[in-house]
Amino acid sequence: MGGAVTAHLHIDSTSLVHRLPAHAKLLGLLALVLTVVAIPAGAWGPLAGAVILGAAVLASTRVPARHTLPRLLVDVPFVVFALALPFLARGEEIALGPLRLSAAGLVAGGTLLAKATTGALAGVAFAVTTRPQDLVLALQRLRVPDPLVLIVSFMVRYLSVVGDDLARMRVALVSRGFRPRSPAAWPVLAASAGALFIRTYERGERVHLAMVSRGYAGHLPAVEAPVTEPAHWATALLPTGCALLLLLWAVAP
Amino acid sequence: MSAPVVDVRGVSYAYPGGQPALRGLDLHVHPGERVALLGPNGAGKTTLVLHLNGILTPASGSVSISGLTVSRQSLPEIRRRVGIVFQDPDDQLFMPTVRDDVAFGPANLGLRGSELADRVHEAMTAVDVQALADRPPHHLSFGQRRRVAIATVLAMRPEILVLDEPSSNLDPASRRELADILESLEVTVLMVTHDLPYAAQLCERSVILSDGRVVADGATGLLLRNTDLMGAHRLELPYGFAVPPGPDVA
The missing domain is CATH 1.10.287 (Helix Hairpins)
Structure with missing residues (x-):
């Protein structure tokens, strides 16, 4: 019913993440997800680090788990697919008790699970801290x-x-x-x-x-961009920085 | 008499199917007047309103707003001068917050910064919705949305405020509050309505439109008491209602 969409996603609070400008958060989210996606398959240490990083980002919003956990259901289709992969993939098989699992499928499934979960954690952190109207302004400021x-x-x-x-x-x-x-x-x-x-x-x-x-002629009125302080950008891009370190760890010889 | 705000001369219009909607219509509204536009469904009231700000272009005749003829070149200024408040506020309020919505029109006029903020504040104050500035429109009551819709148009400082069924769907208290607000505004008003008591309360003059023509134009009290005229155009006062005595000169 009325307002259901906004009521379901955004949770009002005053955490540091809530106070960041939405366009900085959006760019930070995008950069984080791209960096995590770039981590090679099977690099379990860095991938586990990415999931912990995602969880830390979500925890920093200080939104209670009873609000964030239901939203994390968005991750379920990825979990199901990741769990199915070892049974569906072909190639070299390894025995695990009575089950015969595809080695390549295990690696692909585990990697997908880690990356999708990191994305879902960070995405939910963005969604619970950003009002829908701020998302619209953010897109406008980013010259979409x-x-x-x-x-x-x-x-x-x-x-x-x-x-x-x-x-x-x-x-x-x-x-x-x-x-x-x-x-x-x-x-x-x-x-x-x-x-x-x-x-x-x-x-x-x-x-x-x-x-x-009311005079609309094909263009939205320009939005006056408020000052985004360097500290805002630094905070918004901090998770991406951590993810870059994980990526370096994964690809380092 | 002063130069008319609205000067419609001999306007004819037919919808693409060929169905004529306006047949050589003349209408003048002078500064400071509050005029009710009455008529049965399908009389051409909405068609006429859409001619006033150039959404529709007459097949023949002309429309001028405060001396400026509606034409392709004059459209931006015409749309500033004519503020239309549509019947369903959900159609009118499309921005994420009330403040953004009220700013939409003046921003399209090129206002920025403090000038824009002042204009938004002025419009919101006029209809008493300052407290709602940061709320999303869909969280407001219907009466609040109607008032915000009026603010979105007032922010453009129009020369005429055109209201399409302003009292529809309002509860009695919201209806009265809106009447108080409309009476407090110092702007020329053209009000399209089926709510005849509302017309009697707010508009000293009424125009009856029927089948694309003006069939009566005069003091609201006189027209509403003329039961033969009213009946001939499917207009009826609600049960038990009598037009209170008042000045019969428009």
Whole structure:
């Protein structure tokens, strides 16, 4: 319902990470993930270090685990895939009790698990400390093209509106005795999805009309960038620095 | 009489399917007036409103705002002069926070820095929403959103405020609060509405639009008491409502 999106991701607090400018955090996150991805497969020491680093970043937000753990469910598909890899991959096999596992699959799965988990930890740290509106501003400050910024901004703004539309349609269906229990209900669900699409499309047209009426001519008004102090950048890029050391450790002869 | 803020002369318009929406319409609104635009559904009220800021272009006739004719060249200035508040505030409020939204129009006009901040503050103060500045629009009540929508337009210092169904979906207290705010604004108002008591309360003059033409133009009290005229254009006062006596001169 209203505000569900923002309510689910961002947790208000005053930690150091919360106070960092969003664009510095976003760049820091991107640089960290790219660096961790560059760590070679099977470099277990550095990969374990990366996971600990990700956990440390998340811990530094001081957001209680009861808020962060549910958000880390985003990592589940990677965990499942990583666990499946040793059974699916071909090549040299090693015996582990009754199981026969692919050696290459074990290495690939373990590496994927470490990298994906690090990314999820850092991503959740960004999400819980950054308000959606700050994310939009951050993209704008990083000179992401206006149409992309607008798409993200409208998604942030209208997801709850569309969600409310959907909830009202569902209530209206249920109120008339509709029970989506069998494939016979699919045509009705498809029609609802179609109606929702048309409504959303029409709303898009009305929003555009309102924008044009207030002088919109294809460009967002420029945002005045607040001063980002060197200390902010240093803090935001600190995890990347640590990850670089891990990478060096992994590739050092 | 002073030069009209809105000067619509002989405007005709047909929708792409060929269905005529406006048929040689004339309308003048003078500075400081509050005018209600009444009429049944499909009379052409919204079509007329979209002509005022150049979203739609008349097939014939002309529209001028404070002496400036609406044309492709004059569009930016026309859109500053005509502030339209749409019916659904969710359509109007698309920025992440109230403050950003109120700043959107003046920023498009080129305002920056403290000048922009002053303008935003002025508009938010006029409709009493300063306390909501940093809230996302979807966290506000409907009445608050309607007031913020008005602020987004006031921030452009328009010469005429056009309101599309301002009282729709408001609870009685929000409806009254909005009326108080509208009465306190020193701006010319054109109000499209089906809410006839609201028109009687706020607008000294009313214009009835029917089938793309102006069929009546005069003091709101006089028009609303003329049951034959009203009935002929599918307009009815709510049950039990009588127009209070007041000045019958627009």
